Amino acid sequence: MHLSPRLDVRALARRAAALRPRRRRGGTVTVPEAESAGRERLRDLAALLCELGAELLRAGERTAEVERVLHDVAARYGMRVRSFVVPTGLFVRVGGGPDGRGGELDFSPVEGPALRLDQVEALQSLVERMRAKEVPFEEARRALREVRERPERFSPAATVLGYVLLTVGLGAMRHATVPAVIGYAVLGTGVGLLRLFGDRLPTTRTALPVIAAILVTAVSLRWAGPLLHEAPTVLYIPPLIAFLPGAALTLGAIELATGAALSGIARLAGAVNVLLLLALGILVGTELLRARPAGGPAPEPLGAWAPWAGVLLLGFGFLLYFSAPPRVTGWLLGALLVERLVQSVASEFAGPTFGAFAAGMLLPPMATWIERRSHTPDQVVFLPCFWLLVPGAVGLTSVSEIIVQGDTTGGLDSLVTMTVTVASIALGVLVGAGLQRHPRLSLGEPAPATPSANPAATPSGASSDTPPDTPSDTPSDTPSATPGDSTEPAGTEAGH
Numbered sequence: 001m002h003l004s005p006r007l008d009v010r011a012l013a014r015r016a017a018a019l020r021p022r023r024r025r026g027g028t029v030t031v032p033e034a035e036s037a038g039r040e041r042l043r044d045l046a047a048l049l050c051e052l053g054a055e056l057l058r059a060g061e062r063t064a065e066v067e068r069v070l071h072d073v074a075a076r077y078g079m080r081v082r083s084f085v086v087p088t089g090l091f092v093r094v095g096g097g098p099d100g101r102g103g104e105l106d107f108s109p110v111e112g113p114a115l116r117l118d119q120v121e122a123l124q125s126l127v128e129r130m131r132a133k134e135v136p137f138e139e140a141r142r143a144l145r146e147v148r149e150r151p152e153r154f155s156p157a158a159t160v161l162g163y164v165l166l167t168v169g170l171g172a173m174r175h176a177t178v179p180a181v182i183g184y185a186v187l188g189t190g191v192g193l194l195r196l197f198g199d200r201l202p203t204t205r206t207a208l209p210v211i212a213a214i215l216v217t218a219v220s221l222r223w224a225g226p227l228l229h230e231a232p233t234v235l236y237i238p239p240l241i242a243f244l245p246g247a248a249l250t251l252g253a254i255e256l257a258t259g260a261a262l263s264g265i266a267r268l269a270g271a272v273n274v275l276l277l278l279a280l281g282i283l284v285g286t287e288l289l290r291a292r293p294a295g296g297p298a299p300e301p302l303g304a305w306a307p308w309a310g311v312l313l314l315g316f317g318f319l320l321y322f323s324a325p326p327r328v329t330g331w332l333l334g335a336l337l338v339e340r341l342v343q344s345v346a347s348e349f350a351g352p353t354f355g356a357f358a359a360g361m362l363l364p365p366m367a368t369w370i371e372r373r374s375h376t377p378d379q380v381v382f383l384p385c386f387w388l389l390v391p392g393a394v395g396l397t398s399v400s401e402i403i404v405q406g407d408t409t410g411g412l413d414s415l416v417t418m419t420v421t422v423a424s425i426a427l428g429v430l431v432g433a434g435l436q437r438h439p440r441l442s443l444g445e446p447a448p449a450t451p452s453a454n455p456a457a458t459p460s461g462a463s464s465d466t467p468p469d470t471p472s473d474t475p476s477d478t479p480s481a482t483p484g485d486s487t488e489p490a491g492t493e494a495g496h
Helices: 009-018 039-058 063-076 117-132 137-148 156-174 178-198 208-228 232-236 238-243 246-257 261-288 306-321 326-350 352-374 378-388 391-403 408-434
Strands: 022-024 028-032 081-086 089-094 104-109 440-444
Touching: 039 063, 039 081, 039 089, 039 104, 039 117, 039 137, 063 081, 063 089, 063 117, 081 261, 117 137, 117 378, 156 178, 156 238, 156 306, 178 208, 178 232, 178 238, 208 232, 208 238, 208 261, 232 238, 238 261, 246 261, 246 378, 246 408, 306 326, 306 378, 326 352, 326 378, 352 378, 352 408
Parallel strands: 028 440
Antiparallel strands: 022 028, 081 089, 089 104
Protein backbone atom coordinates (compact mmCIF):
# COMPACT_ATOMS: atom_id res chain seq x y z
CA MET A 1 0.00 0.00 0.00
CA HIS A 2 1.35 3.42 -0.91
CA LEU A 3 0.30 6.62 0.91
CA SER A 4 0.72 9.67 -1.30
CA PRO A 5 1.26 12.28 1.40
CA ARG A 6 4.33 11.84 3.60
CA LEU A 7 3.94 11.61 7.35
CA ASP A 8 5.41 14.80 8.82
CA VAL A 9 6.28 13.88 12.42
CA ARG A 10 7.46 17.36 13.30
CA ALA A 11 4.20 18.93 12.12
CA LEU A 12 2.14 16.45 14.14
CA ALA A 13 4.28 17.20 17.19
CA ARG A 14 3.65 20.91 16.74
CA ARG A 15 -0.09 20.25 16.49
CA ALA A 16 -0.03 18.19 19.68
CA ALA A 17 1.90 20.94 21.47
CA ALA A 18 -0.70 23.50 20.36
CA LEU A 19 -3.40 21.52 22.14
CA ARG A 20 -1.51 21.67 25.45
CA PRO A 21 -1.55 24.79 27.65
CA ARG A 22 1.78 26.60 27.29
CA ARG A 23 3.53 28.65 29.97
CA ARG A 24 5.07 31.90 28.83
CA ARG A 25 7.57 34.08 30.60
CA GLY A 26 6.06 35.89 33.57
CA GLY A 27 3.94 32.92 34.68
CA THR A 28 1.30 33.22 31.93
CA VAL A 29 -0.33 30.03 30.68
CA THR A 30 -1.70 30.13 27.13
CA VAL A 31 -4.70 27.97 26.22
CA PRO A 32 -6.22 27.68 22.75
CA GLU A 33 -9.31 29.77 22.05
CA ALA A 34 -12.54 27.97 21.22
CA GLU A 35 -12.99 28.62 17.50
CA SER A 36 -16.78 28.55 17.66
CA ALA A 37 -19.37 28.15 20.39
CA GLY A 38 -23.15 28.08 20.34
CA ARG A 39 -25.27 30.77 21.92
CA GLU A 40 -26.45 28.36 24.59
CA ARG A 41 -22.89 27.65 25.72
CA LEU A 42 -22.10 31.36 25.82
CA ARG A 43 -25.20 32.07 27.91
CA ASP A 44 -24.40 29.22 30.31
CA LEU A 45 -20.82 30.42 30.79
CA ALA A 46 -21.91 34.04 31.31
CA ALA A 47 -24.42 32.97 33.97
CA LEU A 48 -21.82 30.77 35.68
CA LEU A 49 -19.23 33.56 35.76
CA CYS A 50 -21.79 35.98 37.21
CA GLU A 51 -22.65 33.50 39.95
CA LEU A 52 -18.97 32.86 40.69
CA GLY A 53 -18.17 36.58 40.78
CA ALA A 54 -21.02 37.32 43.17
CA GLU A 55 -19.78 34.67 45.61
CA LEU A 56 -16.23 36.03 45.41
CA LEU A 57 -17.50 39.50 46.29
CA ARG A 58 -19.39 38.04 49.26
CA ALA A 59 -16.09 36.45 50.31
CA GLY A 60 -14.50 39.91 50.56
CA GLU A 61 -12.37 39.83 47.39
CA ARG A 62 -11.28 43.06 45.70
CA THR A 63 -13.03 43.85 42.43
CA ALA A 64 -9.74 43.70 40.49
CA GLU A 65 -9.11 40.20 41.82
CA VAL A 66 -12.65 39.13 40.87
CA GLU A 67 -12.05 40.39 37.33
CA ARG A 68 -8.79 38.45 37.16
CA VAL A 69 -10.47 35.25 38.32
CA LEU A 70 -13.30 35.63 35.79
CA HIS A 71 -10.77 36.22 33.00
CA ASP A 72 -8.76 33.12 33.94
CA VAL A 73 -11.81 30.88 34.27
CA ALA A 74 -13.26 32.07 30.95
CA ALA A 75 -9.89 31.50 29.27
CA ARG A 76 -9.89 27.93 30.59
CA TYR A 77 -13.16 27.44 28.69
CA GLY A 78 -11.53 29.01 25.63
CA MET A 79 -13.67 32.17 25.73
CA ARG A 80 -13.09 35.90 25.79
CA VAL A 81 -14.70 37.80 28.66
CA ARG A 82 -15.28 41.45 29.51
CA SER A 83 -16.55 42.29 33.00
CA PHE A 84 -17.67 45.28 35.02
CA VAL A 85 -17.48 44.56 38.76
CA VAL A 86 -18.61 46.69 41.71
CA PRO A 87 -19.20 45.55 45.31
CA THR A 88 -22.98 45.36 44.79
CA GLY A 89 -23.10 43.48 41.47
CA LEU A 90 -21.35 42.64 38.21
CA PHE A 91 -21.91 42.51 34.45
CA VAL A 92 -20.19 39.81 32.38
CA ARG A 93 -20.02 39.55 28.58
CA VAL A 94 -18.72 36.27 27.16
CA GLY A 95 -17.63 35.71 23.55
CA GLY A 96 -17.67 38.24 20.77
CA GLY A 97 -14.74 39.85 19.04
CA PRO A 98 -11.70 41.66 20.44
CA ASP A 99 -13.64 44.94 20.13
CA GLY A 100 -16.13 43.74 22.76
CA ARG A 101 -19.09 43.45 20.40
CA GLY A 102 -21.27 40.38 20.19
CA GLY A 103 -21.35 37.53 22.65
CA GLU A 104 -23.75 37.09 25.56
CA LEU A 105 -24.26 39.52 28.44
CA ASP A 106 -25.46 38.64 31.94
CA PHE A 107 -25.80 40.44 35.29
CA SER A 108 -25.87 39.27 38.90
CA PRO A 109 -26.44 41.30 42.09
CA VAL A 110 -24.50 40.56 45.28
CA GLU A 111 -27.03 39.50 47.90
CA GLY A 112 -26.86 37.91 51.31
CA PRO A 113 -24.41 38.11 54.23
CA ALA A 114 -20.66 37.76 53.94
CA LEU A 115 -19.33 34.22 53.65
CA ARG A 116 -17.91 32.43 56.66
CA LEU A 117 -14.29 31.29 56.65
CA ASP A 118 -15.19 27.66 55.88
CA GLN A 119 -17.28 28.84 52.93
CA VAL A 120 -14.40 31.02 51.74
CA GLU A 121 -12.09 28.01 51.83
CA ALA A 122 -14.51 25.88 49.81
CA LEU A 123 -15.03 28.68 47.28
CA GLN A 124 -11.30 29.24 46.78
CA SER A 125 -10.76 25.51 46.28
CA LEU A 126 -13.41 25.57 43.54
CA VAL A 127 -11.74 28.58 41.90
CA GLU A 128 -8.41 26.77 41.79
CA ARG A 129 -10.10 23.76 40.19
CA MET A 130 -11.76 25.93 37.57
CA ARG A 131 -8.45 27.62 36.81
CA ALA A 132 -6.72 24.27 36.42
CA LYS A 133 -9.22 22.53 34.15
CA GLU A 134 -12.53 22.99 32.37
CA VAL A 135 -15.14 22.01 34.97
CA PRO A 136 -18.56 21.06 33.53
CA PHE A 137 -21.17 23.77 34.04
CA GLU A 138 -23.54 21.64 36.10
CA GLU A 139 -20.74 20.45 38.36
CA ALA A 140 -19.56 24.03 38.95
CA ARG A 141 -23.10 25.25 39.70
CA ARG A 142 -23.61 22.37 42.12
CA ALA A 143 -20.34 23.24 43.90
CA LEU A 144 -21.38 26.90 44.23
CA ARG A 145 -24.75 25.85 45.61
CA GLU A 146 -22.99 23.65 48.17
CA VAL A 147 -20.83 26.61 49.21
CA ARG A 148 -23.93 28.75 49.85
CA GLU A 149 -25.81 25.99 51.69
CA ARG A 150 -22.83 24.77 53.71
CA PRO A 151 -24.00 24.31 57.32
CA GLU A 152 -22.30 26.11 60.14
CA ARG A 153 -19.50 24.06 61.64
CA PHE A 154 -20.24 24.91 65.26
CA SER A 155 -23.35 25.03 67.44
CA PRO A 156 -25.11 28.32 68.35
CA ALA A 157 -23.57 28.17 71.83
CA ALA A 158 -20.07 27.86 70.35
CA THR A 159 -20.83 30.73 67.99
CA VAL A 160 -21.83 32.99 70.90
CA LEU A 161 -18.69 31.90 72.77
CA GLY A 162 -16.67 32.88 69.72
CA TYR A 163 -18.22 36.34 69.78
CA VAL A 164 -17.39 36.69 73.48
CA LEU A 165 -13.76 35.78 72.74
CA LEU A 166 -13.67 38.33 69.91
CA THR A 167 -15.00 41.03 72.26
CA VAL A 168 -12.60 40.21 75.10
CA GLY A 169 -9.68 39.92 72.70
CA LEU A 170 -10.26 43.34 71.15
CA GLY A 171 -10.91 44.87 74.56
CA ALA A 172 -7.70 43.41 76.02
CA MET A 173 -5.72 44.92 73.17
CA ARG A 174 -7.18 48.38 73.92
CA HIS A 175 -7.71 48.54 77.70
CA ALA A 176 -7.04 45.50 79.90
CA THR A 177 -8.15 45.41 83.55
CA VAL A 178 -9.97 42.65 85.39
CA PRO A 179 -13.28 44.60 85.73
CA ALA A 180 -13.09 45.71 82.11
CA VAL A 181 -12.57 42.12 80.92
CA ILE A 182 -15.65 41.08 82.92
CA GLY A 183 -17.62 43.88 81.30
CA TYR A 184 -16.41 42.89 77.84
CA ALA A 185 -17.51 39.29 78.42
CA VAL A 186 -21.00 40.25 79.68
CA LEU A 187 -21.66 42.75 76.91
CA GLY A 188 -20.17 40.43 74.29
CA THR A 189 -22.56 37.67 75.37
CA GLY A 190 -25.53 40.00 75.00
CA VAL A 191 -24.52 41.25 71.54
CA GLY A 192 -23.63 37.71 70.46
CA LEU A 193 -27.12 36.50 71.35
CA LEU A 194 -28.63 39.54 69.63
CA ARG A 195 -26.70 38.79 66.43
CA LEU A 196 -27.64 35.12 66.64
CA PHE A 197 -31.34 35.97 66.57
CA GLY A 198 -30.91 38.91 64.21
CA ASP A 199 -29.21 36.76 61.55
CA ARG A 200 -32.32 34.59 61.45
CA LEU A 201 -34.50 37.65 60.75
CA PRO A 202 -33.13 39.34 57.61
CA THR A 203 -35.61 42.22 57.94
CA THR A 204 -33.90 43.40 61.14
CA ARG A 205 -30.36 43.23 59.71
CA THR A 206 -30.24 46.95 58.85
CA ALA A 207 -31.40 48.10 62.28
CA LEU A 208 -29.24 45.61 64.19
CA PRO A 209 -26.16 47.89 64.54
CA VAL A 210 -28.31 50.70 65.99
CA ILE A 211 -30.10 48.38 68.43
CA ALA A 212 -26.84 46.79 69.58
CA ALA A 213 -25.18 50.19 70.08
CA ILE A 214 -28.16 51.49 72.10
CA LEU A 215 -28.16 48.47 74.44
CA VAL A 216 -24.37 48.43 74.90
CA THR A 217 -24.29 52.15 75.66
CA ALA A 218 -27.23 52.03 78.07
CA VAL A 219 -25.82 49.09 80.04
CA SER A 220 -22.35 50.69 80.17
CA LEU A 221 -23.74 53.99 81.44
CA ARG A 222 -25.95 52.34 84.05
CA TRP A 223 -23.54 49.79 85.58
CA ALA A 224 -19.96 50.43 84.40
CA GLY A 225 -19.20 53.09 86.98
CA PRO A 226 -20.68 51.70 90.21
CA LEU A 227 -19.94 48.00 89.54
CA LEU A 228 -16.74 47.94 87.46
CA HIS A 229 -15.21 51.30 88.44
CA GLU A 230 -14.49 51.94 84.76
CA ALA A 231 -15.40 54.80 82.46
CA PRO A 232 -18.40 53.81 80.32
CA THR A 233 -16.62 54.91 77.13
CA VAL A 234 -14.06 52.13 77.67
CA LEU A 235 -16.77 49.49 77.16
CA TYR A 236 -18.54 50.97 74.12
CA ILE A 237 -16.39 49.72 71.27
CA PRO A 238 -15.27 46.07 71.84
CA PRO A 239 -18.80 44.52 72.04
CA LEU A 240 -19.60 46.06 68.65
CA ILE A 241 -16.62 44.38 66.95
CA ALA A 242 -18.70 42.42 64.43
CA PHE A 243 -20.19 45.66 63.10
CA LEU A 244 -16.90 47.55 62.79
CA PRO A 245 -16.13 48.14 59.08
CA GLY A 246 -12.34 47.94 59.32
CA ALA A 247 -11.97 45.61 56.33
CA ALA A 248 -14.37 47.71 54.23
CA LEU A 249 -12.41 50.88 55.00
CA THR A 250 -9.11 49.27 54.04
CA LEU A 251 -10.45 47.57 50.91
CA GLY A 252 -12.07 50.84 49.83
CA ALA A 253 -8.75 52.64 50.13
CA ILE A 254 -7.05 49.87 48.13
CA GLU A 255 -9.70 50.10 45.40
CA LEU A 256 -9.19 53.87 45.12
CA ALA A 257 -5.42 53.46 44.98
CA THR A 258 -5.68 50.93 42.14
CA GLY A 259 -7.97 53.12 40.02
CA ALA A 260 -11.27 51.37 40.79
CA ALA A 261 -12.88 54.64 41.87
CA LEU A 262 -16.50 53.50 41.81
CA SER A 263 -15.82 50.38 43.89
CA GLY A 264 -13.64 52.29 46.33
CA ILE A 265 -16.23 55.02 46.86
CA ALA A 266 -18.98 52.41 47.31
CA ARG A 267 -17.02 50.51 49.95
CA LEU A 268 -16.01 53.67 51.82
CA ALA A 269 -19.57 55.00 51.71
CA GLY A 270 -20.90 51.74 53.13
CA ALA A 271 -18.28 51.76 55.89
CA VAL A 272 -19.04 55.38 56.82
CA ASN A 273 -22.75 54.57 56.89
CA VAL A 274 -22.14 51.75 59.39
CA LEU A 275 -20.04 54.06 61.56
CA LEU A 276 -22.81 56.64 61.53
CA LEU A 277 -25.43 54.02 62.47
CA LEU A 278 -23.30 52.86 65.40
CA ALA A 279 -22.67 56.45 66.48
CA LEU A 280 -26.41 57.13 66.27
CA GLY A 281 -27.08 54.17 68.57
CA ILE A 282 -24.48 55.42 71.04
CA LEU A 283 -26.07 58.89 70.94
CA VAL A 284 -29.55 57.49 71.63
CA GLY A 285 -28.17 55.39 74.50
CA THR A 286 -26.52 58.41 76.13
CA GLU A 287 -29.77 60.36 75.90
CA LEU A 288 -31.76 57.55 77.51
CA LEU A 289 -29.50 57.19 80.55
CA ARG A 290 -26.86 59.24 82.30
CA ALA A 291 -23.53 57.89 83.48
CA ARG A 292 -23.29 57.05 87.17
CA PRO A 293 -20.08 57.94 89.03
CA ALA A 294 -17.59 55.24 89.90
CA GLY A 295 -17.84 53.85 93.42
CA GLY A 296 -14.13 53.25 93.99
CA PRO A 297 -10.60 53.76 92.71
CA ALA A 298 -9.68 52.91 89.14
CA PRO A 299 -8.43 49.31 88.74
CA GLU A 300 -4.84 48.54 87.84
CA PRO A 301 -4.01 47.41 84.28
CA LEU A 302 -3.08 43.77 83.81
CA GLY A 303 0.32 44.31 82.25
CA ALA A 304 2.22 44.12 78.98
CA TRP A 305 1.17 40.51 78.35
CA ALA A 306 -2.53 41.37 78.10
CA PRO A 307 -2.51 42.64 74.48
CA TRP A 308 -0.74 39.45 73.32
CA ALA A 309 -3.30 37.34 75.14
CA GLY A 310 -5.93 39.45 73.41
CA VAL A 311 -4.47 38.51 70.03
CA LEU A 312 -4.78 34.81 70.86
CA LEU A 313 -8.35 35.27 72.10
CA LEU A 314 -9.13 37.17 68.92
CA GLY A 315 -7.82 34.23 66.87
CA PHE A 316 -9.87 31.62 68.73
CA GLY A 317 -12.91 33.88 68.46
CA PHE A 318 -12.49 34.00 64.69
CA LEU A 319 -12.25 30.22 64.53
CA LEU A 320 -15.53 29.76 66.40
CA TYR A 321 -17.61 32.72 65.27
CA PHE A 322 -16.70 32.57 61.57
CA SER A 323 -16.69 28.77 61.45
CA ALA A 324 -13.10 28.34 60.31
CA PRO A 325 -11.76 24.82 59.63
CA PRO A 326 -10.00 23.53 62.79
CA ARG A 327 -6.88 22.53 60.84
CA VAL A 328 -6.03 26.20 60.20
CA THR A 329 -5.89 27.03 63.94
CA GLY A 330 -2.11 27.04 64.25
CA TRP A 331 -1.56 28.92 60.99
CA LEU A 332 -4.14 31.57 61.84
CA LEU A 333 -2.85 32.18 65.37
CA GLY A 334 0.71 32.34 64.08
CA ALA A 335 -0.25 34.86 61.39
CA LEU A 336 -2.04 37.08 63.92
CA LEU A 337 0.91 37.00 66.33
CA VAL A 338 3.39 37.81 63.56
CA GLU A 339 1.22 40.70 62.35
CA ARG A 340 0.99 42.10 65.87
CA LEU A 341 4.74 41.69 66.40
CA VAL A 342 5.64 43.44 63.15
CA GLN A 343 3.18 46.26 63.83
CA SER A 344 4.50 46.76 67.39
CA VAL A 345 8.20 46.69 66.43
CA ALA A 346 7.71 48.96 63.43
CA SER A 347 5.62 51.38 65.51
CA GLU A 348 8.37 51.60 68.13
CA PHE A 349 10.94 52.14 65.39
CA ALA A 350 9.21 54.79 63.27
CA GLY A 351 5.74 55.51 64.66
CA PRO A 352 2.26 53.97 64.32
CA THR A 353 1.85 55.01 60.67
CA PHE A 354 4.91 53.02 59.63
CA GLY A 355 3.72 50.16 61.86
CA ALA A 356 0.44 49.96 59.97
CA PHE A 357 2.30 50.10 56.64
CA ALA A 358 4.73 47.35 57.64
CA ALA A 359 1.94 45.07 58.88
CA GLY A 360 -0.02 45.61 55.66
CA MET A 361 3.03 44.94 53.48
CA LEU A 362 3.74 41.66 55.26
CA LEU A 363 0.20 40.36 54.89
CA PRO A 364 0.09 39.31 51.17
CA PRO A 365 3.39 37.35 51.08
CA MET A 366 2.68 35.75 54.44
CA ALA A 367 -0.79 34.65 53.35
CA THR A 368 0.64 33.19 50.13
CA TRP A 369 3.38 31.38 52.05
CA ILE A 370 0.80 29.86 54.40
CA GLU A 371 -1.40 28.90 51.44
CA ARG A 372 1.43 26.98 49.76
CA ARG A 373 2.33 25.02 52.88
CA SER A 374 -1.06 24.35 54.39
CA HIS A 375 -3.43 24.58 51.39
CA THR A 376 -5.30 27.27 53.32
CA PRO A 377 -6.80 29.96 51.04
CA ASP A 378 -5.17 33.32 51.60
CA GLN A 379 -8.53 34.98 52.34
CA VAL A 380 -8.81 32.85 55.52
CA VAL A 381 -5.69 34.63 56.77
CA PHE A 382 -6.41 38.02 55.19
CA LEU A 383 -9.79 38.67 56.83
CA PRO A 384 -8.78 38.08 60.49
CA CYS A 385 -5.57 40.07 60.05
CA PHE A 386 -7.56 42.99 58.67
CA TRP A 387 -9.64 42.97 61.84
CA LEU A 388 -6.49 42.83 63.95
CA LEU A 389 -5.37 46.19 62.60
CA VAL A 390 -8.73 47.64 63.86
CA PRO A 391 -9.04 50.89 61.89
CA GLY A 392 -12.81 50.51 62.30
CA ALA A 393 -12.55 50.82 66.08
CA VAL A 394 -10.58 54.04 65.72
CA GLY A 395 -13.16 55.35 63.26
CA LEU A 396 -16.09 54.64 65.56
CA THR A 397 -14.25 56.27 68.45
CA SER A 398 -13.69 59.45 66.44
CA VAL A 399 -17.27 59.63 65.14
CA SER A 400 -18.75 59.02 68.60
CA GLU A 401 -16.50 61.70 70.10
CA ILE A 402 -17.77 64.24 67.59
CA ILE A 403 -21.47 63.31 67.67
CA VAL A 404 -21.98 62.20 71.27
CA GLN A 405 -19.42 64.06 73.36
CA GLY A 406 -19.16 67.15 71.17
CA ASP A 407 -15.37 66.90 71.32
CA THR A 408 -14.68 68.35 67.88
CA THR A 409 -10.93 68.73 68.38
CA GLY A 410 -10.31 65.25 69.78
CA GLY A 411 -12.77 63.64 67.36
CA LEU A 412 -11.14 65.27 64.33
CA ASP A 413 -7.71 64.18 65.56
CA SER A 414 -8.98 60.59 65.87
CA LEU A 415 -10.59 60.83 62.44
CA VAL A 416 -7.34 61.98 60.87
CA THR A 417 -5.50 59.17 62.66
CA MET A 418 -7.99 56.62 61.26
CA THR A 419 -7.62 58.02 57.73
CA VAL A 420 -3.82 57.88 57.87
CA THR A 421 -3.91 54.37 59.35
CA VAL A 422 -6.25 53.08 56.64
CA ALA A 423 -4.12 54.66 53.91
CA SER A 424 -0.98 53.15 55.41
CA ILE A 425 -2.47 49.68 55.57
CA ALA A 426 -3.77 49.95 52.00
CA LEU A 427 -0.41 51.13 50.67
CA GLY A 428 1.37 48.35 52.53
CA VAL A 429 -0.96 45.69 51.10
CA LEU A 430 -0.43 47.05 47.57
CA VAL A 431 3.35 46.99 47.98
CA GLY A 432 3.27 43.47 49.42
CA ALA A 433 1.01 42.23 46.63
CA GLY A 434 3.27 43.86 44.03
CA LEU A 435 6.19 41.75 45.23
CA GLN A 436 4.38 38.56 44.19
CA ARG A 437 3.94 36.98 40.78
CA HIS A 438 0.63 35.26 40.05
CA PRO A 439 0.20 32.83 37.12
CA ARG A 440 -2.26 34.06 34.52
CA LEU A 441 -4.27 32.36 31.80
CA SER A 442 -4.32 33.83 28.30
CA LEU A 443 -6.06 32.90 25.06
CA GLY A 444 -3.92 31.78 22.15
CA GLU A 445 -4.84 30.91 18.60
CA PRO A 446 -7.76 28.50 18.07
CA ALA A 447 -6.81 24.84 18.39
CA PRO A 448 -6.04 23.29 14.99
CA ALA A 449 -8.30 20.62 13.59
CA THR A 450 -7.19 17.05 14.24
CA PRO A 451 -5.51 15.69 11.06
CA SER A 452 -7.60 13.15 9.27
CA ALA A 453 -6.38 9.56 9.17
CA ASN A 454 -7.89 9.12 5.71
CA PRO A 455 -5.40 10.11 3.00
CA ALA A 456 -8.26 10.78 0.65
CA ALA A 457 -9.27 13.70 2.85
CA THR A 458 -6.12 15.58 1.82
CA PRO A 459 -6.92 18.19 -0.86
CA SER A 460 -5.43 17.26 -4.18
CA GLY A 461 -3.70 20.58 -4.49
CA ALA A 462 -2.00 20.46 -1.08
CA SER A 463 1.73 19.90 -1.09
CA SER A 464 3.03 17.42 1.44
CA ASP A 465 6.41 19.16 1.45
CA THR A 466 4.99 22.27 3.13
CA PRO A 467 4.48 21.84 6.87
CA PRO A 468 1.08 23.03 8.09
CA ASP A 469 0.74 26.42 9.75
CA THR A 470 0.17 25.89 13.47
CA PRO A 471 -0.04 28.25 16.44
CA SER A 472 3.26 26.89 17.73
CA ASP A 473 5.04 28.49 14.75
CA THR A 474 4.23 31.86 16.29
CA PRO A 475 6.68 33.11 18.94
CA SER A 476 5.21 32.25 22.31
CA ASP A 477 5.99 35.67 23.74
CA THR A 478 3.50 37.34 21.42
CA PRO A 479 0.02 36.82 22.86
CA SER A 480 -3.12 37.11 20.83
CA ALA A 481 -5.07 40.36 20.88
CA THR A 482 -7.47 39.53 23.63
CA PRO A 483 -8.76 41.77 26.41
CA GLY A 484 -7.18 39.54 29.07
CA ASP A 485 -3.65 39.88 27.64
CA SER A 486 -3.33 43.50 28.61
CA THR A 487 -1.64 44.56 31.80
CA GLU A 488 -4.88 45.78 33.36
CA PRO A 489 -8.02 43.63 33.53
CA ALA A 490 -10.42 44.13 30.64
CA GLY A 491 -13.30 45.10 32.84
CA THR A 492 -11.82 47.94 34.84
CA GLU A 493 -14.24 50.72 35.63
CA ALA A 494 -12.21 53.30 33.76
CA GLY A 495 -12.85 51.43 30.55
CA HIS A 496 -16.60 51.74 30.90
